[in-house]
Amino acid sequence: MFWWRALMNAVPTNLWLYRRGLRETAECPWGCNAEESLTHLTCSCAKLSTIFEIAANWGFQVPKFNSWNELLDGLRSSADDNPSMGRFYCYIIYQFWRARNDKNHARSCSTPSVIVATVLSMMPRPYSLPAMEQWCTAQPSGLPPDKLWCTPPPNWLKFNVDASIKESAIAGLGVVARDHMGRLLLAAGRHIEQWDVTTAEISAALSIREVATLDMMDYDGIIIEGDCRNAIQWLQAAFHRLHKMHHNIEGPDLTFLLDFKQVLFQFVPRESNQPADFCARMACFGDFLWDGGSVGAIPQTFLSLLRRESDCM
Template sequence: MGVRIWEDNWLPNQQGFKMWSPKPVGCDVSHVFELIDFSSGLWKRDILQRLFLPFEALQIEQIPLSSMENDDQLVWADSPTGFFTVKSAYHCIRTWKEQENTSPSVATSDHVWKKLWKMQVLPRFAHFLWRALKGVIPTRQKLWNKGVRCPMFCPRCDNATETVEHALRDCPWFRRVWFASPLGFSWPNVVDQSFSAWCHEVIISAPQEVGEIFATVCYHIWKARNLLCFEGKDTSERMVVSHAMETLTEFQETQKQVRVAAVNANQRSGKLWRAPESGVLKVNVDASGSGSRWGLAVVVRNSFGNVVAAATKAMHVELGPEYAEVCAIQFGMSFALERGFSEIAL
């Protein structure tokens, strides 16, 4: 008996134990034993990297291989012996029932929110995903339930009511977006899982870089939907994915440059930048110039060191560098308050 790669539950550290990577078209590899080089006793790394998402390929490589040539066998994951027992099944059922009866905000909110806000993405991407998890994005079904008399069907396919699940996952058009993305997600026609549960699973179980791509693609799916609804602009699936990844890469590269620049500046000044407390934004300001021509700069970072906002301003200062520094502080405070940042440290 051979364990099937895409059909059987065999990944020990993955939620649901199944592969998330879609099976490539024309792939002739179907069983786990085909991924093993029995002559060396190692996994075939080239095949893993070709067939699977990077984090899944790494998971597979970390599974120890036995030197004994035993046949594959199915085991019961919720028993220490690997054998099914009525007692272990009873405990599983009780756990599942408890999870069903516990609201997602209570069961997973702390862990999910911590991972969400640590993502290296534009703040509006993380905020959109937070709204989607809360079920408050204005889908047509949501608007109808609130008394807004608008069309109920999806503006893209016009074949189903536009729920959160349909708008961000189940619409055939957006399924193609997910498949074209670096995540390569694909699933059956009917998914018996809420968007919130699916999102929790991705954020909690997958590495941070997967969550960052997930949040970015979700935002751009919704953006493409809005462009179609309100401006009549039709965007191709590949353009949605391309723009999403360009935006994410540009932001992350900028973050790296800002961190390098901050380290270099701290080394020159002999001071180290200190992160503020959780929930507090730190406002750093500076003034640079000579004579009467000065430039003011402000950078706002969160407790993870991510840049939340930044601005520059040119001005004439006749009273010297000390007065320019005061102007920079005033500029920084005004900039932060104008954007509604209440918990700040200078």
């Protein structure tokens, strides 16, 4: 409804109200010293920029638009190439509008972090959408320029998964779980017989089932990140089908993912998935499970890969 009103230019921004004599000032309630027009509300408000910065720090980067028409063009191209990110942008604006109404009526309003976390929790699961991919085209990797890896939001977990295939058709599967502080919860490796890369990468994500602990279900959500686009897209589509039909689909069993409050899949470039890649390669030589609580038992090379990522967090 909000976006329908926006498209009809019927959102009661302060400028909209001022022009109709319903408000004494047209200024943005966040103290931007600018008129609160539709463009300001959806593209250029300083508060909105803070919200997008936080989203980018968590790995969800969207481009900056300079006008309402530019935004519409961006959403149009997102509908073709990357609908999940377009939806993400629209949800952000709607939650921002709600916070802005609270602010306008002197009620307590959501902080930027709460707004982004709410949007991620609300991303609809029952729709068949392609996996979220970075929208930003300026960076080849799509990540913010100073980042190798992005932390998930507070009270979320991120699983990085990867597979490595040997000539002997032995595939190593790697999983690395970290929290919003970038702290290692666990890292695991397991080997299976497999020669197909995409299937192995899917199996790597499915091996989360074997390492997930009960308390992980209490988190607000998990983000599963992998560097194989086909596998991530397959997982996302299968997970959504599972949701729609409420029963098992053919192929690997993903029902364990329903135990998490929210599950998002993200494709990341290879250089942002190095700890999981390390685990996958190690797993070719034997299974292992490293507990983040006892770092003494974890190889230094792996710890330094983690450190390298958190140094640019």
